[in-house]
Amino acid sequence: xxxxxxxxxxxxxxxxxxxxxxxxxxxxxxxxxxxxxxxxxxxxxxxxxxxxxxxxxxxxxxxxxxxxxxxxxxxxxxxxxxxxxxxxxxxxxxxxxxxxxxxxxxxxxxxxxxxxxxxxxxxxxxxxxxxxxxxxxxxxxxxxxxxxxxxxxxxxxxxxxxxxxxxxxxxxxxxxxxxxxxxxxxxxxxxxxxxxxxxxxxxxxxxxxxxxxxxxxxxxxxxxxxxxxxxxxxxxxxxxxxxxxxxxxxxxxxxxxxxxxxxxxxxxxxxxxxxxxxxxxxxxxxxxxxxxxxxxxxxxxxxxxxxxxxxxxxxxxxxxxxxxxxxxxxxxxxxxxxxxxxxxxxxxxxxxxxxxxxxxxxxxxxxxxxxxxxxxxxxxxxxxxxxxxxxxxxxxxxxxxxxxxxxxxxxxxxxxxxxxxxxxxxxxxxxxx
Ligand code: LRH
Ligand code: MN
Numbered sequence: 001x002x003x004x005x006x007x008x009x010x011x012x013x014x015x016x017x018x019x020x021x022x023x024x025x026x027x028x029x030x031x032x033x034x035x036x037x038x039x040x041x042x043x044x045x046x047x048x049x050x051x052x053x054x055x056x057x058x059x060x061x062x063x064x065x066x067x068x069x070x071x072x073x074x075x076x077x078x079x080x081x082x083x084x085x086x087x088x089x090x091x092x093x094x095x096x097x098x099x100x101x102x103x104x105x106x107x108x109x110x111x112x113x114x115x116x117x118x119x120x121x122x123x124x125x126x127x128x129x130x131x132x133x134x135x136x137x138x139x140x141x142x143x144x145x146x147x148x149x150x151x152x153x154x155x156x157x158x159x160x161x162x163x164x165x166x167x168x169x170x171x172x173x174x175x176x177x178x179x180x181x182x183x184x185x186x187x188x189x190x191x192x193x194x195x196x197x198x199x200x201x202x203x204x205x206x207x208x209x210x211x212x213x214x215x216x217x218x219x220x221x222x223x224x225x226x227x228x229x230x231x232x233x234x235x236x237x238x239x240x241x242x243x244x245x246x247x248x249x250x251x252x253x254x255x256x257x258x259x260x261x262x263x264x265x266x267x268x269x270x271x272x273x274x275x276x277x278x279x280x281x282x283x284x285x286x287x288x289x290x291x292x293x294x295x296x297x298x299x300x301x302x303x304x305x306x307x308x309x310x311x312x313x314x315x316x317x318x319x320x321x322x323x324x325x326x327x328x329x330x331x332x333x334x335x336x337x338x339x340x341x342x343x344x345x346x347x348x349x350x351x352x353x354x355x356x357x358x359x360x361x362x363x364x365x366x367x368x369x370x371x372x373x374x375x376x377x378x379x380x381x382x383x384x385x386x387x388x389x390x391x392x393x394x395x396x397x398x399x400x401x402x403x404x405x406x407x408x409x410x411x412x413x414x415x416x417x418x419x420x421x422x423x424x425x426x427x428x429x430x431x432x433x
Pocket of ligand 2: 182222257284330
């Protein structure tokens with residue numbers, strides 16, 4: 001009878017916290033006094049931070065790679081149940097990721113009720129299901145080489161529609177309420193594709209997927225500037241995504257993957273626009289410097305991430321109509337332990353949110369109305385430069401998590417235990433490639 005898989009115990013986390021609590025409480029009290037002078041109540045902020053949540057991508061707990069190579073680490077998850085086990089550790093220690101975003105067929109299994117139950121026992125639910133018509137699966141009848149929902153061949157489009165409808169059925173079994181549709185469809189040569197017909201075929205196909213949505217479901221359209229197509233992409237920008245969502249209906253919304261824009265694009269303004277037009281689905285959070293780098297959230301451009309959350313908190317504070325964004329991470333961890341990267345990324349998203357909570361919106365509005373450019377800018381910088389770490393740590397402590405998740409994780413030797421329990425299985429990859 002094989003031994004029970006290793007798990008990090010509550011006692012281990014409690015002992016870890018006992019060593020660090022006094023220092024964190026001291027820092028928290030000092031920050032609380034400073035925030036009170038600025039009109040903010042730390043206890044209320046901790047409450048809001050404890051309610052913040054972002055979903056983990058199942059494809060993020062395996063080591064990712066690029067077209068050049070993938071360098072898998074020890075103890076990689078070999079199937080969806082082991083992916084869920086690792087998602088459980090991220091939630092156990094960082095306490096900001098109570099949901100998982102699955103990807104089909106990467107997470108296909110024979111018993112979705114068992115998968116749902118396993119996740120529930122780890123305090124995890126399921127957020128949007130991601131379909132995949134950007135790869136050909138073994139035994140697949142028709143290839144997606146030249147597209148899927150916009151393919152010139154109606155039979156290929158029908159195959160892609162059927163796949164998306166199957167994802168909805170799987171999502172229903174998992175308790176999900178949304179389908180994310182990103183398609184790689186596009187072209188590499190001018191003239192290769194009729195740009196208008198391709199979009200029309202996509203819209204007609206998506207309307208069949210839309211019709212299959214249960215009444216309380218939403219479909220998230222994910223735009224992307226380029227890659228894998230390098231001349232044209234059918235759903236290349238927020239404008240096309242928005243127009244498509246308008247045409248499809250109220251259940252169709254626009255998902256913003258932060259890495260899917262040209263380097264200099266003002267993403268926070270796109271977010272503000274989609275909120276204004278009640279079409280913001282939510283996010284695939286990550287960071288990037290050049291292309292769709294899928295780097296850890298907040299690791300390259302934390303000010304840009306803060307500016308996105310500034311728009312989100314502003315919308316929440318003014319109770320913007322139809323504002324119910326889904327927060328999800330979409331990253332590729334090529335050189336780090338994916339569990340560490342996902343915990344730290346969730347913390348950096350919480351940090352950007354907490355900083356946006358301490359923007360003095362009355363002073364900001366007054367400076368904006370007075371065309372006091374620098375004054376207004378400094379209201380944002382004042383919030384962005386505040387070290388809110390004690391708020392985040394107290395929120396984790398009160399949610400039953402670890403004060404210092406990475407430190408606790410490393411001390412637990414979880415990865416070393418999994419390396420023993422999970423001898424690699426050839427041909428399985430839990431990451432993007
Ligand atoms: C496309 C994308 C999409 C996923 C995939 C893993 O670049 O962002 O969201 O399906 O990555
Ligand atoms: Mn994405």
